[in-house]
Amino acid sequence: MTRPIIVGLDGSPESRAAADWAAREARRREVPVRLVYAWTVPPQPTSGPRADGADEAGDEPARGLLEETRVDLTSHHPGVTVSTERASQEPVPALVARSEGAEMVVLGSRGHGAALGFLLGSVGLRVLAQAKAPVVLVRRPSDDATGAPDPEEVVVGVQDTAESAGPVLEFAFATAAARRAPLRAVRAWSLPPVFAYSPQSLRLLDEAGGLEPYERGALAEAVRPWREKFPDVAVTEHVEIGSAAEVLLGSAARAGLLVVGRGTHRPPLVPYVGHVAHAALHHARCPVAVVPHG
Structure with missing residues (x-):
């Protein structure tokens, strides 16, 4: 149906x-x-x-x-x-x-x-x-408004794990495919406090070659299955240091649609959408899609 x-x-x-x-x-x-x-x-x-x-x-x-x-x-x-x-x-x-x-x-x-x-x-x-x-x-x-055609690039924020980001990426890729538009997958990262480091995290960072390469790898891993499912969608993977909200809004300055996620683990009666989605809804100039995910 x-x-x-x-x-x-x-x-x-x-x-x-x-x-x-x-x-x-x-x-x-x-x-x-x-x-x-x-x-x-x-x-x-x-x-x-x-x-x-x-x-x-x-x-x-x-x-x-x-x-x-x-x-x-x-x-x-x-x-x-x-x-x-x-x-x-x-x-x-x-x-x-x-x-x-x-x-x-x-x-x-x-x-x-x-x-x-x-x-x-x-x-x-x-x-x-x-x-x-x-x-x-x-x-x-x-x-x-000048009457110029709407920009069609779809921008999606990817801060979660590959599994939990699945519904958000699926919606973003399907939208880009329907529009025959390019997609920009954005991931922000920041330097963690010293006490956040553990032997295991240090080992993973060392294997990846540092923080930024590690984040690039995490984004590529999250996007990979959706690239395969939507091979006609042109994808740009964007990794930048900074707060997730600021990096995402900067990347979406000329977007036709901004896609963000909303975790569903909170009680259903609590009207909370997350700080990144909240910032996008306040400040993005394009339509914003908020996608529920586990």
């Missing part, structure tokens, strides 16, 4: 930008788009007159928004199948439930800096922390 791209729609310009991004990605991957509007009727008073038709009255704007967006997407992206769903749930459980079996979930986000609105508000952060599928955050195009 073909997995759809889920879009959380709320009527904001950012969510419309997310829907447009999702339709372009769906066309590349040859998958459908499902627009989801989650909304619940406010509790009615237990005493006094009840507003008859409250459900229907509140539902009309949602249905109109869904249909208007569907028509707009199918007009601008011929060949993409777009369906709509009005979910009578709160946004977080609705989107998390639909992430199961989805290709990805796409949300809109507002701006840069400390006040990020939907991005790191209660909805966006909890969906990021709980979704079973990758979550992509898309910003509204800037008013000073």
